[in-house]
Amino acid sequence: MLAARTRAADLGCVPTGSGAGAALRFLAAAIGAKSVVEVGTGAGVSALHLFAGMVPDGIVTSIDVESENLRAAKAAFADAGIAPARARLINGRGLEVLPRLTDGAYDLVHIDGARSEYPHYLVEALRLLRPGGIVVIDDALGNDRVSDPTQRDAETVAIRETGRLMREDENLVPVLIPLSGGVLAAVKLR
Numbered sequence: 273m274l275a276a277r278t279r280a281a282d283l284g285c286v287p288t289g290s291g292a293g294a295a296l297r298f299l300a301a302a303i304g305a306k307s308v309v310e311v312g313t314g315a316g317v318s319a320l321h322l323f324a325g326m327v328p329d330g331i332v333t334s335i336d337v338e339s340e341n342l343r344a345a346k347a348a349f350a351d352a353g354i355a356p357a358r359a360r361l362i363n364g365r366g367l368e369v370l371p372r373l374t375d376g377a378y379d380l381v382h383i384d385g386a387r388s389e390y391p392h393y394l395v396e397a398l399r400l401l402r403p404g405g406i407v408v409i410d411d412a413l414g415n416d417r418v419s420d421p422t423q424r425d426a427e428t429v430a431i432r433e434t435g436r437l438m439r440e441d442e443n444l445v446p447v448l449i450p451l452s453g454g455v456l457a458a459v460k461l462r
C-alpha cells in the first residue's frame with residue numbers, strides 16, 4: 273500500500289485516503305463483493321483496499337484515462353501479490369467505457385474519476401449494480417466545498433448534484449461516511 277501511495281505521489285494523483293479506504297474494504301466485505309467497477313484507478317490504492325475486502329477471487333474492473341496511472345496500478349497489484357486475472361484495467365474515459373459494461377452484473381461501483389462527471393457516472397453505476405449492490409462516491413465533501421452553497425465551481429456543483437440524486441432516489445439507501453474526503457455510499461434496493 274505504501275509503495276502504491278508513493279507512486280501516486282510521483283504521478284501527482286491524489287489516492288483514496290486511509291479512512292475512505294477502510295470504508296471501501298468494509299463495504300466490499302459486508303456484501304461479499306465478487307465483482308467491482310471503479311472509475312479512476314489512479315495508482316491503485318483504492319483498488320488494493322477493495323481487493324482486501326472482496327472474496328479471494330473477486331475481480332475489479334478499473335477504468336482510467338491515463339495509461340501511466342494504469343501501469344503504476346498494475347505494478348502496485350503485483351507488489352501486493354494480487355493475481356493479474358483479478359484486475360481488469362481499462363484505459364479510457366469513464367463515460368465511454370461504462371456503457372459497454374453489463375447491466376446488473378456488479379456488486380459495487382466505486383466512483384473516483386472526473387468530479388464534473390459524477391452525476392453521469394451515478395446513472396451508469398445504478399444500471400451496472402445488482403439489487404443489493406452498493407455505489408460509493410469518493411471525495412463526497414469536495415474539500416468541504418459541497419456543503420457551502422456559495423461554492424459554484426463545476427466540480428463542486430457536480431458532486432453536490434450527485435448527492436442530491438442519491439438522497440432523492442427512492443430505490444437507494446444512502447449514508448455519508450465522514451472519513452477522509454467523505455465517502456457517500458448507497459445500497460440499491462431493487
Ligand SMILES: C[S@@+](CC[C@H](N)C(=O)[O-])C[C@H]1O[C@@H](n2cnc3c(N)ncnc32)[C@H](O)[C@@H]1O
Nearest residue numbers: 287288312314315317318336337365366385386
Ligand atoms: C483521485 S484519482 C483516483 C485515485 C485512485 N482511486 C486511488 O485511490 O489511487 C482520479 C483518477 O481519475 C482519472 N480520471 C480523470 N478523468 C477521468 C475520466 N474522464 N475517465 C476515467 N478516469 C479519469 C485520473 O487519471 C486519476 O487517475
